[in-house]
Amino acid sequence: MGQRRRSGGSRRERPVKAKPCVFHKEDITYVDYKDYNMLRRFTSDRGKIRARRVTGLCPQHQREAAAAIKRAREMALLPYVAGQ
Template sequence: MARKKAREERNLKDSKQNLLNLKQRKRYCYFCKENIDNIDYKDVSMLRKFVSDKSKIRPKRSTGNCAQHQSMIAKAIKRAREIALMPYFSR
């Protein structure tokens, strides 16, 4: 009886995992898709897409950018912060 119940719970857990895996779609690099070569630190409206609510740089896995463009974004955001175009943190 207990084994049957444990097996049913395991099957339910596996089916939920499969549903979660189906909902995730592959993200593609925005800059590769749009053929953008340069990332300008003065374009604050574009850089805000890659910053969280608390002004943290979003990771590559959540933005979907390739490694090359993610490092360029990080450098541009850091330059914009240093020149005071973007905040270091927000409340």
């Protein structure tokens, strides 16, 4: 008996609407490592830096936010990992 082939056809996915960059929207020119309340928005509950597709930041501000988070961790303003 012959085997049926499934058509692997392409799925139609909805186009994802890009989020506006928070820093452009709020007209923030400098990503400050001391503003840990703002930086916590870009980290997960485990303390990891969130991806750009999740945060909605532009590439330049994503790099600046990642560097600011790393500085804040070094200064013990943000944790490296979440507490248990």
